[in-house]
Amino acid sequence: xxxxxxxxxxxxxxxxxxxxxxxxxDGLYALAHRILRDADRTDDAVQECLIxxxxxxxxxxxxxxxxxxxxxxxxxxxxxxxxxVQRRSVEIRVLPLDRAGGRDPTVDLADRDELERGFRRLSVxxxxxxxxxxxxxxxxxxxxxxxxxxxxxxxxxxxxAIGAMRAVLEADARPALVAKxxxxx
Numbered sequence: 001x002x003x004x005x006x007x008x009x010x011x012x013x014x015x016x017x018x019x020x021x022x023x024x025x026d027g028l029y030a031l032a033h034r035i036l037r038d039a040d041r042t043d044d045a046v047q048e049c050l051i052x053x054x055x056x057x058x059x060x061x062x063x064x065x066x067x068x069x070x071x072x073x074x075x076x077x078x079x080x081x082x083x084x085v086q087r088r089s090v091e092i093r094v095l096p097l098d099r100a101g102g103r104d105p106t107v108d109l110a111d112r113d114e115l116e117r118g119f120r121r122l123s124v125x126x127x128x129x130x131x132x133x134x135x136x137x138x139x140x141x142x143x144x145x146x147x148x149x150x151x152x153x154x155x156x157x158x159x160x161a162i163g164a165m166r167a168v169l170e171a172d173a174r175p176a177l178v179a180k181x182x183x184x185x
Contacts, residue, residue: 001045002020002023002066003063003064003066005019005020006057006063006066007063008134009054009057010057010058011058011064015030016141017053017054019036020066021050021053024067024070025046026047028049028050028070028071028074029042029046030135031071031080031131031132031135032045032046032074034127034131034135035075035078035082035124035127035128035131036078036081036082037116037119039122040080040113041081041082041085043078044081045074045077045078045080045081045180046074046077048077048080048081049073049076049077052072052076052077053069053073053075056073059102068142068145071132071146072146072147072148075089075108075128075132075146077085077145078124078128079124079125082124094097097114111123114168114169114172115165115169117168118164118165118168118169119165121162121164121168122164125156126158126161126164127156127161128147128157129143129147129161130155130157130161130165131164132146132147132157133154133158140154140158155156158172164165166173
């Protein structure tokens with residue numbers, strides 16, 4: 001079914017492309033938002049991705065790789081958007097808290113805040129690899145194919161991203177240990 005839609009869209013069928021875009025939109029938006037961490041920049045990146053997809057679709061050689069090709073276009077749009085907007089804005093949004101399980105919602109909020117601070121300190125290349133690996137569950141080989149980079153580069157970026165996240169989380173935890181009477185190393 002998708003292959004047929006891709007073929008029709010490739011020949012200029014607007015309705016077929018609209019159907020493909022509407023199916024892919026939520027996934028593209030989620031991926032871009034996890035990379036860019038800003039709703040306006042996410043909107044711009046997804047829109048740019050879909051515009052590029054429409055323009056470049058006639059040149060797509062392997063119709064069965066449409067989804068991977070679209071993700072690659074999105075990642076490049078995120079790179080472009082990240083370079084275009086060098087400022088770092090802080091966006092505060094109230095997120096719904098899951099009250100199941102009797103967990104303290106303030107702990108969940110603090111954890112999310114720590115993760116967000118760590119994620120914002122990563123380079124966009126590191127964010128892309130981290131999101132594709134952990135959020136999308138893609139193996140390193142597939143991430144490498146999607147991004148058009150060697151598997152070793154994917155593994156290296158992932159290693160540095162995890163190390164940077166760990167350093168931020170440990171640095172944020174140190175003042176709490178000192179305040180509780182713990183030792184500083």
